[in-house]
Amino acid sequence: xxxxxxxxxxxxxxxxxxxxxxxxxxxxxxxxxxxxxxxxxxxxxxxxxxxxxxxxxxxxxxxxxxxxxxxxxxxxxxxxxxxxxxxxxxxxxxxxxxxxxxxxxxxxxxxxxxxxxxxxxxxxxxxxxxxxxxxxxxxxxxxxxxxxxxxxxxxxxxxxxxxxxxxxxxxxxxxxxxxxxxxxxxxxxxxxxxxxxx
Amino acid sequence: xxxxxxxxxxxxxxxxxxxxxxxxxxxxxxxxxxxxxxxxxxxxxxxxxxxxxxxxxxxxxxxxxxxxxxxxxxxxxxxxxxxxxxxxxxxxxxxxxxxxxxxxxxxxxxxxxxxxxxxxxxxxxxxxxxxxxxxxxxxxxxxxxxxxxxxxxxxxxxxxxxxxxxxxxxxxxxxxxxxxxxxxxxxxxxxxxxxxxx
Numbered sequence: 092x093x094x095x096x097x098x099x100x101x102x103x104x105x106x107x108x109x110x111x112x113x114x115x116x117x118x119x120x121x122x123x124x125x126x127x128x129x130x131x132x133x134x135x136x137x138x139x140x141x142x143x144x145x146x147x148x149x150x151x152x153x154x155x156x157x158x159x160x161x162x163x164x165x166x167x168x169x170x171x172x173x174x175x176x177x178x179x180x181x182x183x184x185x186x187x188x189x190x191x192x193x194x195x196x197x198x199x200x201x202x203x204x205x206x207x208x209x210x211x212x213x214x215x216x217x218x219x220x221x222x223x224x225x226x227x228x229x230x231x232x233x234x235x236x237x238x239x240x241x242x243x244x245x246x247x248x249x250x251x252x253x254x255x256x257x258x259x260x261x262x263x264x265x266x267x268x269x270x271x272x273x274x275x276x277x278x279x280x281x282x283x284x285x286x287x288x289x
Numbered sequence: 290x291x292x293x294x295x296x297x298x299x300x301x302x303x304x305x306x307x308x309x310x311x312x313x314x315x316x317x318x319x320x321x322x323x324x325x326x327x328x329x330x331x332x333x334x335x336x337x338x339x340x341x342x343x344x345x346x347x348x349x350x351x352x353x354x355x356x357x358x359x360x361x362x363x364x365x366x367x368x369x370x371x372x373x374x375x376x377x378x379x380x381x382x383x384x385x386x387x388x389x390x391x392x393x394x395x396x397x398x399x400x401x402x403x404x405x406x407x408x409x410x411x412x413x414x415x416x417x418x419x420x421x422x423x424x425x426x427x428x429x430x431x432x433x434x435x436x437x438x439x440x441x442x443x444x445x446x447x448x449x450x451x452x453x454x455x456x457x458x459x460x461x462x463x464x465x466x467x468x469x470x471x472x473x474x475x476x477x478x479x480x481x482x483x484x485x486x487x
Binding site: 097098103111115117120121122124128130137139141142144145154155161178180183 | 292293294295296298299301302305306307308309312313315316317318319320321322326328331332333335336337338339340342343352353354359376377378381470471
């Protein structure tokens with residue numbers, strides 16, 4: 092075949108990314124190949140840095156350079172309101188709406204028996220420990236409104252319902268079956284304001 | 290802002306890729322962040338390798354690990370027919386059609402006065418030297434059928450028309466205004482077969 096091995100391997104590696112097909116991967120690799128060496132080096136360094144410098148916040152499992160993330164260590168945030176999300180993308184999306192002043196808890200996924208993702212694979216126990224040891228008043232379950240997100244919300248709700256904690260979910264401003272990450276900021280903001288009692 | 294510097298920088302770097310918006314860049318970076326260290330290292334290595342091992346074929350400016358690319362060094366290819374293309378993507382696309390048995394010449398772009406791309410920025414002189422020193426019978430101008438591609442085809446045609454060389458372009462099976470890279474293999478193959486005299 093015409094494509095030499097290093098090119099083919101790089102294209103295959105890029106094809107592993109979610110949402111990146113073979114032709115897009117090829118376009119990205121050829122772009123890199125054409126780029127100046129200093130641009131290329133800066134790109135590689137930026138990727139190496141995220142692996143070297145970033146890790147999970149020990150409290151909420153958001154991404155941070157420090158022991159605690161900026162949100163957990165901020166004195167301006169209300170740590171009595173915890174917003175439970177699936178992934179770090181969702182933290183970024185909700186922060187952009189500027190409607191939420193509480194703190195987060197990143198589960199790292201949702202329950203998915205078919206894919207072998209169970210209670211133990213998610214940061215659910217860690218959430219329970221936070222609730223146990225802190226005067227939490229409200230848990231907002233901000234999971235994606237699809238089947239797995241709903242099942243996970245219900246699972247966490249059952250674990251929390253005997254406690255003196257308000258459990259809410261985001262208002263149904265977000266289209267059902269959609270992905271939280273791709274909702275616009277106004278929609279996410281309104282959904283935070285109109286969150287409803289479970 | 291909530292996004293820490295290493296994350297923000299990596300997202301900005303990914304956003305520089307053609308066709309990659311900010312949200313896609315964020316998704317790619319977070320995917321890398323979540324990936325296992327060995328997968329991450331393999332990805333970085335594959336990219337480093339394309340820069341280390343690959344360079345331009347000294348004859349046709351295709352990409353290769355050697356002095357000459359596989360096509361230029363193959364004894365099965367007819368080096369009296371040269372197919373002139375804009376980018377390496379186009380070599381890959383035409384090769385996939387399996388209809389072309391000649392060799393290539395990669396210009397590295399098209400004439401674009403508005404973007405400051407002139408005759409000297411492309412491998413046009415190198416094409417003339419090839420034509421001068423080799424018994425070339427036919428030049429196929431396989432540039433994208435848009436304004437800049439057409440202008441570049443015409444420019445090269447004028448440089449070649451006083452020589453005893455057949456100058457052709459791909460048949461108009463390719464949709465006008467479309468991108469060669471995204472045409473399907475059957476269409477590209479038919480366009481090679483039905484190439485017409487300029």
